[in-house]
Amino acid sequence: MAAPDPVPSLRERKKQQTRARISGAAAGLFVSRGFDAVSVAEVAEAAEVSKMTVFNYFPRKEELLLDGLPEALELTGAAVRDRPAGTRPLQALEGLALGLAERRHPLAGLAEPVPRLWRTVLDSPALRAYARECLEAVEDHLAGLLAAEGEGAVQAGFTAALGVTALRTLHTAAAVRILAGESPDAVAADHPALVRRVFAAADRAAADFAAGEPSAGARESDLQEG
Known part of the structure; x- marks a missing residue:
């Protein structure tokens, strides 16, 4: 029987509360005024913390709105790394996607705030660039895991790229439909x-x-002939 998750200490709970307060203040400002028009100092003032405190929790301004990379790396990596024997990597990621959708997780694009934040991201070149960085980081992480299992570098990279493209396609499809006015419940039912x-x-x-x-031998032969 698995041991229960440890109860966070008072210090950890306070840190979580501070992080949530900063993130919430930033999201409100960015949505109302646009990401590029809001300074970190203004976020700090709204959250009633110092500018240094903001950077302690969010090293980059973009992370104030797009802070899901660590969790995305953890979830996708665990799905591939810990998959049952005989399960293909993309099957494992499919199971993850279904679980995220069932939980209405933000990474599925079905959580209530996500579609509203999308407009802010689309309007900011800096946020769009950072979102691409995040996707590349997840792709590189998955490719590394697959290569460590013995996959060839090309196959590992191709499979990882397909997995990230699938997850991105699903997230985008859900968010776009909700932005267009469809009911989140209806979108979730189709998902x-x-x-x-x-x-x-x-x-x-x-x-x-x-x-x-x-095969590796065939590739080597081709190179020698070339």
């Missing part, structure tokens, strides 16, 4: 079928690529 469809296509692409990839 599992879309998850299965998207990941089935990604898994087929990964399998087709693996089946057509030449």
Whole structure:
């Protein structure tokens, strides 16, 4: 039987509360005025903390709004690394996507604040660039895990890219529909079928690529002939 999660200490709870207060103040300012028009000093004033405190919790201004990278790395990495024997990497990520959708997790694009924050991201070149950095970080992390399992570098990178593309496609599809005025409940009801469809296509692409990839010996022979 797994041990229960430890209860956070008073100090840890206070840190979590401070982080949430800063993030909430920042989101409110960014949504109302735009990311580029709000300074970190203004966020600090709204959250009633110092500017240094803001940077202690969020080293980059972009992280005040897009702070899900550590969790994305942890969740996707654990899904691939800890998957049952015989489960393909993209199958493991499909299971993660279904679980996130069921929980209405922000990474699924179905949580209430996510679509409203999307407009802020789309209006800011800095946030769009940071979002791309985050996706690349997740992709590199997954490719590294797969390569460590013995996958060839090209296959590992291709599979990781497919997984991240699938997750991004699903998140975007949900957020776009809600932004267009559809009910979050209606979008969530449709989401599992879309998850299965998207990941089935990604898994087929990964399998087709693996089946057509030449062996290491064949690649070496081709290089020598060239």
